[in-house]
Amino acid sequence: MKISRKDFLRLSGLSLLAVVGKKAIGALAGKGAQSAAALPAVRVTTRWAMVIDPAKCLKEEGCTKCISACHKAHNVPTINDPRHEVKWIWKEPFENAFASQESAYTEAALQGKPVMVFCNHCDNPPCVRVCPTQATWKREDGIVMMDWHRCIGCRYCMAACPYGSRSFNWFDPRPYISELNPDYPTRTKGVVEKCTFCEERLAKGQAPLCVEACPEKALVFGNLADPKSEVRRLLDARFSIRRKPELGTHPEVFYLV
Amino acid sequence: MRDRGVIYTGLLVFLGIITFPMWHDWAAGTTSRGPDPVLPAQEKQCVAPLSTMRTSHMQLLMDWRDGVVRRNVHTYTAFNGRNFNMSLTGTCLTGCHTNKADFCDRCHNYAGVAVYCWDCHVDPKLARRSAK
Amino acid sequence: MFMLEKAIGGGRRYWIWIFSLLAVIGWGFSFYLRQFSYGLGITGLSRNITWGVYIGQFTFLVGVAASAVMVVLPYYLHNHKEFSRMAILGEFLAISSVTMCMLFIFVDMGQPTRVLNVMLYPTLHSMMFWDMVSLGGYLALNAVIALVTLNAERKGVAPPGWIKPIIVLSIPWAISIHTVTAFLYSGLPGRPFWLTAILAPRFLASAFASGPALLILLCMLLRKLTGYDVGSKAIKGLAVIVTYAMIANVFFLLMEMFTSFYSQIPSLVEHFQNMYTGMDGGSSPLLSWGRSSLVLMAVALFLLLIPRVRGNSRTLAVACAITFLSLWIDKGVCLVVCGFMPSPLGIMTSYVPTLAELSIAAAVWAIGALMITGFYKIALAVREDAFVIPTADTITPSPVAK
Structure with missing residues (x-):
């Protein structure tokens, strides 16, 4: 049988397509099977959440202990240019963090005052919905996790996050880290990063670093699924607000009023 | 076959280019030298047999990576029953x-x-x- | 192979054009190498404005690609014979545009070497996955259609019957690529500017105006340079399509403006103030772009609505150029960037593209132009060959064998 060069190229193109198609179908089918196996609903026993008391936080003016503890441990670079900065936890003026709550008569105690903000670890996270590679996903304990090995840097999650909680590495961050912590990786250029609720510490049974670093105990971390936990006790006892609850993302970071 | 000269010169140039790495290493005297990695002093046995590590350490590290990052599994039980914390830098x-x-x-x-x-x-x- | 040999060979002007395109590509590529090694920090993008020129061009060009359907649909479904000499040009324009779209997505990636993760871990709930599927499919469909129909034409036979269902499939597929592209934006809860159901219809309307406007200009250029005439009836037909699409686009835009300005919901109205009226007490970095786009849209619509302007090829060219420019500003410049102004935390960051970014974008456009040039050269060469044996039915190729 004689094959012309054109036919050969056509055939090889078609076979390549067939291989790709089979792979894709296999991957999709595999996923289907997996989710079917997970069908018997597991009762959620852990749902990590944070309760913040802004009044306590404001007691010590200019305190940045939680920020520096977090950023140092997680090798978060210090980039002064706000266009390129990377931050996991930071202070945001009240009226920016709670844009819809703001009024000209907002309590003087809060007007212009900084509020600690970080990833809300939403129960219904838009960033997870849009990520094309599952480089960010929601764990069973509610943590919105990131896989920096898989992130392709499309920044769709940054467009999707209604809280501006995500940062992108516009270049290699290492030159901007004054003291490398070898126990935690840095990030490479071209990936998105954010707070992970210190999942590496939770794995060892420790509380997140910001919680530990706060001298006023203004940040309380705990399990919402446990009715006896401190976070539940606080939320039962006091009125709390969340950022942009109207978007249906169900943030798991609560601010006590 | 008037092109013979051109063809053979071309062939020679081609051969020269594709064998360049060989000549280069030969001139630098590096061909007979192996990588000679320095083996650790404090441990005699790796987390998997030597032959496995030699061929598949990258696979093992990737399994560890996916375990820690994606499945929240942090302990690796080696073939000889020893447990290790799955961490490239830490372990x-x-x-x-x-x-x-x-x-x-x-x-x-x-x-x-x-x-x-x-x-x-x-x-x-x-x-x-x-x-x- | 694939008639590529027909693209090689042309006059001096042809080669000057080709080499200038190659020069732009080389210039942009050198900047891309720098972006590849340094990171996206060489662009003007920032933490608050994470998408810019690249994604803007991508969005605009998906529209141009989809607009091929405005030629394909009347020709193949309604047997609108006037478009016979234009259909292949539309398909090649679509192929080139989709390729540019893919390249724009690629140059926007922070980790381009990992881009195949999208296929390795297919994620059905991500619109970006579906965008990849629809763009890839559209490219394949149009490549097959163009190749098969042109090949048949070269041999002087009617295209094989099996191509007909593929052509029909390409019609809804064209709609789908731009709909899915709109869904990339309109499903994000935290971005009120894009969170509107009219985004997809508006995308399609502006696409069906800007794409055919570009095609009209390309056809006129071809007539001038090569003498290949698609026929004034075809151009007139297409001009009517541009007019209707432009009316729809402006109508949709006005509806958007009404909803935001009349409701006065801050999160909605801020973005439109930023583009058209200016914010009180704040900076509005997009004001001049937004306003010039509005003015140009109005001028274009005014010109298009006058039949005499549409009928004269010189004035029509002006109207089409203005249409294209106004929609390019609206979609390629404002739409993406304005969604990030202000940021979810209310911060207004300005965005100025860098030389590197603009050079890379220019290189991608040049690749598209190079593809169009090559493809049109092939198409014309095939048709000229067919002219050598002038039989009645090879001059006007019949749509598809029934």
Whole structure:
């Protein structure tokens, strides 16, 4: 049988397509099977959440202990240019963090005052919905996790996050880290990063670093699924607000009023 | 066959170019030298048999990576029953291969592989030096 | 192979054009190498404005690609014979545009070497996955259609019957690529500017105006340079399509403006103030772009609505150029960037593209132009060959064998 060069190229193109198609179908089918196996609903026993008391936080003016503890441990670079900065936890003026709550008569105690903000670890996270590679996903304990090995840097999650909680590495961050912590990786250029609720510490049974670093105990971390936990006790006892609850993302970071 | 001269010259040039790495290494005297990685002193047995590690350490590290990051599994039970914390810097580079440059890098350089692990994962030695 | 040999060979002007395109590509590529090694920090993008020129061009060009359907649909479904000499040009324009779209997505990636993760871990709930599927499919469909129909034409036979269902499939597929592209934006809860159901219809309307406007200009250029005439009836037909699409686009835009300005919901109205009226007490970095786009849209619509302007090829060319420019500003410049102004935390960051970014974008456009040039050269060469044996039915190729 004689094959012309054109036919050969056509055939090889078609076979390549067939291989790709089979792979894709296999991957999709595999996923289907997996989710079917997970069908018997597991009762959620852990749902990590944070309760913040802004009044306590404001007691010590200019305190940045939680920020520096977090950023140092997680090798978060210090980039002064706000266009390129990377931050996991930071202070945001009240009226920016709670844009819809703001009024000209907002309590003087809060007007212009900084509020600690970080990833809300939403129960219904838009960033997870849009990520094309599952480089960010929601764990069973509610943590919105990131896989920096898989992130392709499309920044769709940054467009999707209604809280501006995500940062992108516009270049290699290492030159901007004054003291490398070898126990935690840095990030490479071209990936998105954010707070992970210190999942590496939770794995060892420790509380997140910001919680530990706060001298006023203004940040309380705990399990919402446990009715006896401190976070539940606080939320039962006091009125709390969340950022942009109207978007249906169900943030798991609560601010006590 | 008036083109014979041109054809043979072309062939010679071609051969010269594709065998260039050989000549280059021969001239530099590096061909007979192996990578000679320095084996750790404090441990005699790796987390898997030598032959497995030689051929598949990258696979093992990727399994560890996916386990820790994606499945929240942190302990690895080795073939001999020993348990290890799955961590490249915390276990491999701290407990065993304390000299990355003489172990990992030597082989990788020899084989001409550029691994991107180190774009993010920190060599503890390097971190200590930068802290000083 | 694939008639590529027909693209090689041409006059001096042809080669000057080709080499200038190659020069732009080389210039942009050198900047891309720098972006590849340094990171996206060489662009003007920032933490608050994470998408810019690249994604803007991508969005605009998906529209141009989809607009091929405005030629394909009347020709193949309604047997609108006037478009016979234009259909292949539309298909090649679509192929080139989709390729540019893919390149724009690629140059926007922070980790381009990992881009195949999208296929390795297919994620059905991500619109970006579906965008990849629809763009890839559209490219394949149009490549097959163009190749098969042109090949048949070269041999002087009617295209094989099996191509007909593929052509029919390409019609809804064209709609789908731009709909899915709109869904990339309109499903994000935290971005009120894009969170509107009219985004997809508006995308399609502006696409069906800007794409055919470009095609009209290309056809006129071809007539001038090569003497290949698609026929004034075809151009007139297409001009009517541009007019209707432009009316729809402006109508949709006005509806958007009404909803935001009349409701006065801050999160909605801020973005439109930023583009058209200016914010009180704040900076509005997009004001001049937004306003010039509005003015140009109005001028274009005014010109298009006058039959005499549409009928004269010189004035029509002006109207089409203005249409194209106004919609390019609206979609390629404002739409993406304005969604990030202000940021979810209320911060207004300005965005100025860098030389590197603009050079890379220019290179991608040049690749598209190079593809169009090559493809049109092939198409014309095939038709000229067919003219050598002038039989009645090879001059006007019949749509598809029934």
